[in-house]
Amino acid sequence: MTTAPEAAAPADGLLLPVPDEDGAPFWEYAARGELRVQACTDCGRLRFPPRPCCPHCRSFDSEWRRMSGRGRIWSYVRPHPPLLPAYAAQAPYNVILVELADAPHIRLAGNLVTSADAPLDSVDPARLRIGARVHVVFTELGGMSVPRWLLEKS
Amino acid sequence: MAATLKDATAIVGIGQTAFARHLPQSEKELACRAILAALADAGIDPGEVDAFSSYTMEETDEVEVAKAIGAGDVTFFSKIGYGGGGSCATVGHLAAAVATGQATVGVAWRSRKRGSGPRPWKNTAVQLPTPGQWTRPFGLLRPADEIGMLARRYMHEYGATRDHLFNVAMACRNRANENPTAMMYERPLTREMYMTSRMISDPLCLFDNCLETDGALACVIVSAERARDCRHKPVYVHSAAQGLPSQHHGMVNYWNDDPLSGPAWTAARHLWKQADFGPQDVDVAQIYDAFTPLIPLSLEGYGFCGRGEGAAFTEGGALELGGRLPINTGGGGLSEAYVHGFNLINEGVKQLRGVSTAQVPDATTCLVTAGEGVPTSAILLRS
Ligand SMILES: [Zn+2]
Numbered sequence: 001m002t003t004a005p006e007a008a009a010p011a012d013g014l015l016l017p018v019p020d021e022d023g024a025p026f027w028e029y030a031a032r033g034e035l036r037v038q039a040c041t042d043c044g045r046l047r048f049p050p051r052p053c054c055p056h057c058r059s060f061d062s063e064w065r066r067m068s069g070r071g072r073i074w075s076y077v078r079p080h081p082p083l084l085p086a087y088a089a090q091a092p093y094n095v096i097l098v099e100l101a102d103a104p105h106i107r108l109a110g111n112l113v114t115s116a117d118a119p120l121d122s123v124d125p126a127r128l129r130i131g132a133r134v135h136v137v138f139t140e141l142g143g144m145s146v147p148r149w150l151l152e153k154s
Numbered sequence: 155m156a157a158t159l160k161d162a163t164a165i166v167g168i169g170q171t172a173f174a175r176h177l178p179q180s181e182k183e184l185a186c187r188a189i190l191a192a193l194a195d196a197g198i199d200p201g202e203v204d205a206f207s208s209y210t211m212e213e214t215d216e217v218e219v220a221k222a223i224g225a226g227d228v229t230f231f232s233k234i235g236y237g238g239g240g241s242c243a244t245v246g247h248l249a250a251a252v253a254t255g256q257a258t259v260g261v262a263w264r265s266r267k268r269g270s271g272p273r274p275w276k277n278t279a280v281q282l283p284t285p286g287q288w289t290r291p292f293g294l295l296r297p298a299d300e301i302g303m304l305a306r307r308y309m310h311e312y313g314a315t316r317d318h319l320f321n322v323a324m325a326c327r328n329r330a331n332e333n334p335t336a337m338m339y340e341r342p343l344t345r346e347m348y349m350t351s352r353m354i355s356d357p358l359c360l361f362d363n364c365l366e367t368d369g370a371l372a373c374v375i376v377s378a379e380r381a382r383d384c385r386h387k388p389v390y391v392h393s394a395a396q397g398l399p400s401q402h403h404g405m406v407n408y409w410n411d412d413p414l415s416g417p418a419w420t421a422a423r424h425l426w427k428q429a430d431f432g433p434q435d436v437d438v439a440q441i442y443d444a445f446t447p448l449i450p451l452s453l454e455g456y457g458f459c460g461r462g463e464g465a466a467f468t469e470g471g472a473l474e475l476g477g478r479l480p481i482n483t484g485g486g487g488l489s490e491a492y493v494h495g496f497n498l499i500n501e502g503v504k505q506l507r508g509v510s511t512a513q514v515p516d517a518t519t520c521l522v523t524a525g526e527g528v529p530t531s532a533i534l535l536r537s
Binding site: 014015016017018019020023027048049055074075076077078079080083084087090092093095097105106107108109110111120130141146 | 276285286287288289290291292293294295296298299302303304306307310352353354355356357358401403406408409410411413
């Protein structure tokens with residue numbers, strides 16, 4: 001990422017991802033609207049969070065494999081204050097963990113929303129359910145693109 | 155030289171300051187007061203101290219403490235990582251140092267101004283890129299949010315309910331109501347209060363969360379041989395273990411095959427392997443309780459019940475005095491004081507000395523655990 005994280009803090013004050021060297025490609029692909037996960041070039045296994053070396057075959061060669069963007073809610077919480085001000089303003093909101101259809105052991109944290117740019121509390125809490133099918137969309141946040149999740153039409 | 159830590163060392167002194175939402179003294183002063191109290195309890199001159207151990211999220215370091223209390227030349231010092239996960243490891247490290255001749259008098263301590271000091275999660279400048287980039291932007295900000303996620307899944311998979319979590323909160327509060335130095339000494343809890351309290355991170359409510367406390371504690375460790383000459387009945391360090399499981403991710407343990415079996419399982423395997431007794435022989439346990447769901451998880455991890463049975467284990471007053479496994483008999487982090495689990499160590503010592511305010515009759519064995527959900531540690535104490 002080219003912008004300094006603090007300088008790029010968006011107007012609504014939500015925290016921006018602060019990528020490390022290993023994680024940077026995730027956010028670069030996200031900026032193109034692609035959900036990609038690091039995979040070992042040698043043994044093919046997916047790993048998350050990204051890291052320099054494959055824990056299975058110890059290869060240092062990796063690639064970023066595109067995911068379907070579909071998954072299921074594995075768990076969720078609804079944070080209430082005290083919270084950082086920008087989050088308190090939308091509380092109680094939801095945070096979900098999505099197990100990816102392509103790699104169920106990888107569970108991405110995110111927010112279930114009614115549309116990509118909708119607030120973190122936009123979904124009726126009654127619709128939060130473990131096992132619910134969701135798919136990824138991306139929203140612009142302070143110059144970065146971050147994943148959000150929508151319920152699949154049932 | 156001992157080839158094993160088993161009963162080679164003992165805790166011979168314990169000390170603490172008052173616990174309160176706000177104490178006027180600095181963390182450094184609180185640390186010194188707790189350490190000097192522990193040494194006085196042991197009957198050992200501070201000039202004899204030659205080893206220190208502490209754990210991270212501690213502001214006072216051994217240089218400051220050693221020169222303030224007038225320690226001698228120090229030949230062993232260690233600081234264990236992962237905050238509350240390191241509490242019991244301080245005892246383990248000192249036991250190893252003393253048992254192998256690296257030092258003779260070890261002091262472990264914890265001083266914390268959590269009640270009146272800043273909360274770590276509020277710090278946005280120190281936003282650790284790994285793994286914070288994967289969780290914090292989405293509003294998973296506090297430990298309560300991170301553990302709440304695992305708690306919800308646990309409840310879903312095993313049919314655990316808020317009543318099970320209440321059983322944990324209630325047992326700790328009941329013990330605190332018997333402990334005059336506990337922050338919640340005169341504050342009884344009812345099921346109605348619990349069920350109607352405000353949510354912090356749904357499914358966790360206010361009473362599922364530990365207290366915020368200013369205070370300090372310390373303990374003193376010497377060889378078993380020397381312990382026999384100290385003031386109190388020695389409390390032997392029977393077994394000690396740390397645990398960082400394969401493919402573990404810390405509090406946000408979301409990216410492996412089995413997020414609900416955490417560091418407790420790893421520490422427990424090593425702890426029991428070295429011990430002469432098993433979970434069924436534990437008279438009383440002090441289980442790290444920053445959040446109520448850590449108790450059912452730890453009960454499973456340390457082998458008191460099977461996988462998924464931790465919540466059911468809490469039923470029928472099992473965690474209360476007279477139950478299957480009385481826990482956190484000083485009130486724990488939920489109701490005595492939250493000082494990253496060090497009060498659990500000292501309470502374990504009190505139980506085996508027979509002087510707890512909620513004494514388990516004839517207790518001779520005690521399990522003490524550190525924070526579950528992060529790289530952890532545990533000790534088995536026996537009298
Ligand atoms: Zn590989």
